[in-house]
Amino acid sequence: MKKSADVVIVGGGVIGTSIAYYLSKQGIKPILLEKDDLASGSSGACDIDIILQSKNPGIHLQLAMESAKMYTTLADELDFDIEYKTCGGMILIENEEQLKIMKDFVKRQKAIGLNVQLLDLKEASEIQPGLSPLLVGSTYSPQDAHVNPMRLCQAFSRAARRLGAEVCLNTSVVDIKVGKNKVKSVITNRGEIATKIVINAAGAYAPMIGKMVGLSLPIKPRRGQIIVTEPVPKLVMADVLCAKYIVAKYNPKLLEGSDNPETRLGVGLSLSQTHDGQILIGATREFVGYNKNTTHEALRAILRNATRLVPALKSIHVIRSFAGLRPYTPDGLPLLGYVEGIQGFIMAAGHEGDGIALSPVTGRIISDLIVDGKTFMDVSCLCPSRFRSLMKNEKVI
Numbered sequence: 283m284k285k286s287a288d289v290v291i292v293g294g295g296v297i298g299t300s301i302a303y304y305l306s307k308q309g310i311k312p313i314l315l316e317k318d319d320l321a322s323g324s325s326g327a328c329d330i331d332i333i334l335q336s337k338n339p340g341i342h343l344q345l346a347m348e349s350a351k352m353y354t355t356l357a358d359e360l361d362f363d364i365e366y367k368t369c370g371g372m373i374l375i376e377n378e379e380q381l382k383i384m385k386d387f388v389k390r391q392k393a394i395g396l397n398v399q400l401l402d403l404k405e406a407s408e409i410q411p412g413l414s415p416l417l418v419g420s421t422y423s424p425q426d427a428h429v430n431p432m433r434l435c436q437a438f439s440r441a442a443r444r445l446g447a448e449v450c451l452n453t454s455v456v457d458i459k460v461g462k463n464k465v466k467s468v469i470t471n472r473g474e475i476a477t478k479i480v481i482n483a484a485g486a487y488a489p490m491i492g493k494m495v496g497l498s499l500p501i502k503p504r505r506g507q508i509i510v511t512e513p514v515p516k517l518v519m520a521d522v523l524c525a526k527y528i529v530a531k532y533n534p535k536l537l538e539g540s541d542n543p544e545t546r547l548g549v550g551l552s553l554s555q556t557h558d559g560q561i562l563i564g565a566t567r568e569f570v571g572y573n574k575n576t577t578h579e580a581l582r583a584i585l586r587n588a589t590r591l592v593p594a595l596k597s598i599h600v601i602r603s604f605a606g607l608r609p610y611t612p613d614g615l616p617l618l619g620y621v622e623g624i625q626g627f628i629m630a631a632g633h634e635g636d637g638i639a640l641s642p643v644t645g646r647i648i649s650d651l652i653v654d655g656k657t658f659m660d661v662s663c664l665c666p667s668r669f670r671s672l673m674k675n676e677k678v679i
């Protein structure tokens with residue numbers, strides 16, 4: 283491991299590896315430090331969706347649309363099969379109340395330029411057979427896509443290394459030295475690296491890295507449990523969500539204290555089929571600290587919800603389950619950019635359930651910021667200082 287670097291990136295998930303790639307492409311040779319293996323955090327315990335439709339109209343959707351454009355050429359650019367495929371996506375609608383909410387969501391997304399429409403049940407069933415006859419309809423966008431997040435991390439990392447980045451696995455950051463309000467070095471279990479710039483891309487673990495420089499970051503782990511089926515012939519034609527997924531994602535307060543396990547656990551359907559034919563059935567949205575266990579109650583609730591909406595799933599065998607931790611922030615948006623008061627400390631974390639979709643654009647934004655001092659799109663509303671009141675600087679530096 284080198285003793286100094288222009289930039290040190292903490293975290294080997296989709297965000298850290300993407301930043302490593304885009305920085306290397308612009309001539310900077312960063313060191314990426316990962317305490318375990320690539321994709322050993324949320325990026326290896328998640329779904330595979332690059333969904334535009336689940337993003338709030340505004341900066342969130344704009345970021346996702348820029349990222350989606352970048353994805354179309356990424357596999358060629360990285361020279362690696364990331365199992366990227368445009369498959370379209372739909373959000374299932376169960377009743378008139380949900381229809382009203384989704385009509386408004388679609389209208390606002392269309393205004394930003396997303397190709398999305400409302401379908402009645404007959405039209406939805408033509409795209410996705412096996413749906414419940416009790417549904418009202420769905421939304422549909424042909425722009426939604428899939429990728430394999432673990433292969434994506436590998437692809438970014440390999441391409442970055444070819445361009446001169448150093449990727450250090452099994453290397454834990456244990457402290458960050460700051461002097462006169464400037465980043466000086468990073469201390470790891472394998473020694474010290476002198477640097478002027480540290481990027482916190484540690485996902486749900488970002489608060490621990492923030493604490494090393496005296497920050498109290500507003501990022502919390504939000505558990506998601508997922509069920510995996512045996513491989514079956516093509517059955518899930520698009521990325522399939524349900525309207526309750528959108529409610530659970532953006533309104534955690536509405537879920538609190540409910541007697542209904544589906545509501546309390548934030549269950550919202552997410553359905554997709556991998557390259558190898560396995561179906562991923564999700565998911566919950568729970569605040570249980572850093573606990574990555576799966577629970578019987580949640581798995582039953584996920585299956586009940588999924589088979590109610592898509593009865594065709596009933597005859598397929600489940601083979602395993604897993605849970606990952608989404609890096610949640612109070613406004614559902616990541617913290618991107620320099621932290622005021624600690625020169626050289628950059629945040630790139632807090633992507634909640636959207637980190638896979640937003641990884642290319644995040645890599646480019648952070649790289650632009652370091653190399654050019656400005657970004658190709660205005661992301662000033664994502665700067666960490668929007669949470670100034672929550673980010674007490676406790677360390678004397």
Ligand SMILES: Cc1cc2nc3c(=O)[nH]c(=O)nc-3n(C[C@H](O)[C@H](O)[C@H](O)COP(=O)(O)OP(=O)(O)OC[C@H]3O[C@@H](n4cnc5c(N)ncnc54)[C@H](O)[C@@H]3O)c2cc1C
Nearest residue numbers: 293295297317323324325329331455485506606637638639
């Ligand atoms: C159930 C579920 C389903 C999801 N589905 C989707 C989806 O379909 N589409 C989508 O876009 N997003 C999805 N997400 C969200 C997505 O997985 C995350 O937003 C994304 O993986 C975050 O990436 P990251 O690189 O920020 O974090 P991570 O992948 O968690 O990477 C952070 C890395 O930092 C490392 N680290 C931590 N501390 C240290 C330290 N001290 N020193 C060195 N390294 C350290 C960790 O080991 C980890 O590898 C889902 C998430 C979950 C949980």
